[in-house]
Amino acid sequence: MxxxxxxxxxxxxxxxxxxxxxxxxxxxxxxxxxxxxxxxxxxxxxxxxxxxxxxxxxxxxxxxxxxxxxxxxxxRSWWDEYELPRGYSNLIGMEAAASSMRDFKSSTINGLLQTEEYAREVISSYFLPANPALIDQLVAVRMERQRAVLRRDPLPDMQFVLDEAALRRVVGGPVVMEEQLGRLLAITSELPSATIQVLSLRRGAHAAMDTTFTVLDFPPGTPLKPVVHVEDVFGDMKLERQEDVDNARQVFQRAADAALSPGESRELLEEIRAQYEREQPPER
Structure with missing residues (x-):
């Protein structure tokens, strides 16, 4: 609101x-x-x-x-209970109202798709020295953010394009990554409005290689206009100019066109998940 x-x-x-x-x-x-x-x-x-x-x-x-x-x-919205950076609070509010999302990630998996352990590893990497209380809070926010979006009725139309590098980066070890890949596979099966495509490393250079961003659209009749959320370790940006939104749409579409199809992406997810499963230490 x-x-x-x-x-x-x-x-x-x-x-x-x-x-x-x-x-x-x-x-x-x-x-x-x-x-x-x-x-x-x-x-x-x-x-x-x-x-x-x-x-x-x-x-x-x-x-x-x-x-x-x-x-x-x-x-007060649920996220007002936490002291969050303004850009992050804005993103949560926009996700809650969005009718569609188009997201590209080059080195990590989108927060809406992360398992709790993967999220904890990613968030922990932000802090040196570690701040356990703050890490716990941010993980809790990420999990609540997922529930708020992925349990909406109706669900927003969601298209995620992931660079294969995000799947190959071993965050937290093989066990964490095997569970994370399983989570992505479950989402492709359980949420018909969510599409996941992988941009293969063999594709080489591509339009979105140096960035990470989300294009959000809102239902007709609402006062909110399309917006691009750009995420960075130094802060988040919200781009609202029509030319910026149009440019982001073009970059995303070029990345999606270069990526594997949803079916091919699922096959690669299964292949990489099996690799992580084989790399896990034997149970004692």
Whole structure:
């Protein structure tokens, strides 16, 4: 709700041809307050929305929708219970509302598809020295994030393209990887709206080789517009310009076209999983 309202407030200001500084000066508040409401970092109160709608001359129908979103936005979402980076919180909120996701990962498996042990190994690698309490919290968030998306009704349409390197990287050892590959195979069988393709290492150079990103689309009639979420160890970015979204779609499609078909990908997943199974130490 907060992200929907933030998008509508930003759109209304642009339609009115005003800058953040101009709006802040008129409402006698700081530009930072307007910026935080437009990015979803700060929940906009109904009074804030009323004043902004008056200033932007928003029509009655859209005003009522924004006022309702402001009221709903005061309710805390499950992820508000955690102190998360803003970019990550935004991603969770967008995933909760998305009708479709197109995701490419070059070196790790998408967080929505990770087993708990794989997620723990990946998250633990961020911290030196280790912070067990924070690691536990972030793993719990990742597992709850999976439940929130993969148990939705209806499920979003999801297409994942994984570079084979992400499957060959031994995260946590053969046991962890065998379970992780099993998880990917189970998803391809149990979730008809989820497609997994592997981009073979034999394919060589490809369009998405130097990046990792997700294109999210939202149901028709909602105020949210398509967005690209770019994930990086130094922080997350949200790209909303139409030219950026179009470019990301093209890059993703080129990667998907270069990848193995879903059936061929499943065969490779089974092959790599069997390799990890053979590499496991014998039981004592």
């Amino acid at each position: 907060r992200q929907q309202l933030a998008s509508m407030l930003r759109e209304a200001r642009h339609a009115a041809g005003m800058t953040i500084d101009q709006v802040a000066a008129h409402l006698l508040c700081s530009p930072a307050k307007i910026s935080r409401m437009e990015t979803g970092r700060r929940p906009a109160s109904q009074r804030d929305v009323r004043d902004l709608c008056d200033h932007y001359s928003v029509d009655t129908e859209k005003r009522e929708q924004m006022m309702a979103l402001a009221q709903d936005g005061r309710r």
